[in-house]
Amino acid sequence: MEFPPEGYMPAESALPNVEIYKPIPPEEEERPELVDFTCPNCNATTAYSIAAGGLECSNCGYYEPPEHTAVGKQAEEFEFKVEVIERAAHGWGEKRTDLTCSSCQAVTTLPHGSLTHTCPFCGSSAVVQTEAKQDALRPRFLIPFSVEEAELYPKVEAWLGSSWMLPGKLQNAAKMGLFNRIYLPFWTFDSRASAAWRAEVGYVETERYFDDGEWKTRTVTKWRWETGSVQRTFDDYLITGTTHVTQAILETIRDFDMSKLVPYEPKYLAGINAQAYEIALEQAWEAGRTAMREATRKACEQDALAGEADKVRNMTVTLDFSGESWRYVLLPVYLATYNYNDETYQIVVNGQTATIGGTRPVDWAKVIAVSAVLFVPAFLLGVIGLLLPPLLCVAGLAFMAAIAGVVALLSTAWSIIDPAREKKNMLEGMNVNDVFKQL
Secondary structure, eight states: OOSSOTTEEEEOOSSTTOOEEEEOOOOOOOOOOOBOOBOTTTOOBOEEETTTTEEEOTTTOOEEOOSOOOOGGGSOOBOSOHHHHHHSOBSOSBOEEEEEETTTOOEEEEETTOOOOSOTTTOOOOEEEEEOOOOSBOOOEEOOOOSOGGGHHHHHHHHHTSOTTSOTTGGGHHHHOOOEEEEEEEEEEEEEEEEEEEEEEEEEEEEEEEETTEEEEEEEEEEEEEEEEEEEEEEEEEEEOOSSSOHHHHHTTOOOOGGGOEEOOGGGGTTOEEOOOSSOHHHHHHHHHHHHHHHHHHHHHHHHTSTTOOEEEEEEEEEEEEEEEEEEEEEEEEEEEEEETTEEEEEEEETTTOOEEEOOOOOHHHHHHHHHHHHHHHHHHHHHHHHSGGGHHHHHHHHHHHHHHHHHHHHHHHHHHOTHHHHHHHHHTSOTTOEEEEO
């Protein structure tokens, strides 16, 4: 038997020539330093004030400014190294409460002592409160809220009435729902993409040819293989860290001014909800790299079409990433949910710029009525064209135009219901001949 046994260590012995061993004591977990938000004047609870830009006590008027100013693009970035992640701080830096929703499984962190009992993501009251864990990576930077809640309601009311396809009573929903201030997790990525492409490039030309005893002209495409290279730099490419607001919806409100980033301080979260990342760094980077790869592919296609080229096909891209770095940041968002015809819809507002995104219902009765207005006359023209052959061509064109109009209406309606649909259609339209080889 080897000494000391596994899990034991030498201990002081009172007897000569006698070795004593004792169990190795368990390592004490390093507990993160926590701060609270008690007013030093009156012991009331302080909270972050958007108007004042710092901690403020609503009881006695005490004000405490943040310790740091905006660092923006100078905010430190981190390499993809295990030791970098291991050295990073963990936890929120303050005592908080986790609110777990039984309906959508979202976990929201609340200020300690909060009486909130509603999930900000789906509006369900089937929630459980527990003490927040302090084991996730701590955000390094955030953008403070700069839009007051009172500013949102007229903007959201206008957004809910911005299309004739929406139900007429939908604007009342803006008055029924309450907005939740919440910091959502995001990953930002920087990278340099170096791509070499090879493709068949087509040049459309007009040529003359002799047929049936006369000269005629026709348009032909002449293809030839060409190569080229593209360099792209990605700076602060945002990937969401939450799974409870879709990337497609967040794309509509991603006009954050990253120059307003400030170092993370717990006081910015005083009185405000937040969410820890649900999408880990590795998964977020894979999503970011996929998006960067697609953007680089499009840049290669544009490079191939530069000059007099008209078409491109059979493109192959060899792509290499370098200078990769990341940040974990919190960005300010207002969330609201509302019910319409027993369905729950989500409104998301940028807490810095007031840009609005979300999901809305469609009044299908209106869409069908307008479709009928377009389709019925075209159908009647088609019948007339069958009866009067000289009008057949005109009737056919009118029928095809009506079909195209109906398809456009339905596509627009679906994009209102599902903002991710447009992005999905773009991905489905990708050239299947495009091949990526990642070095």
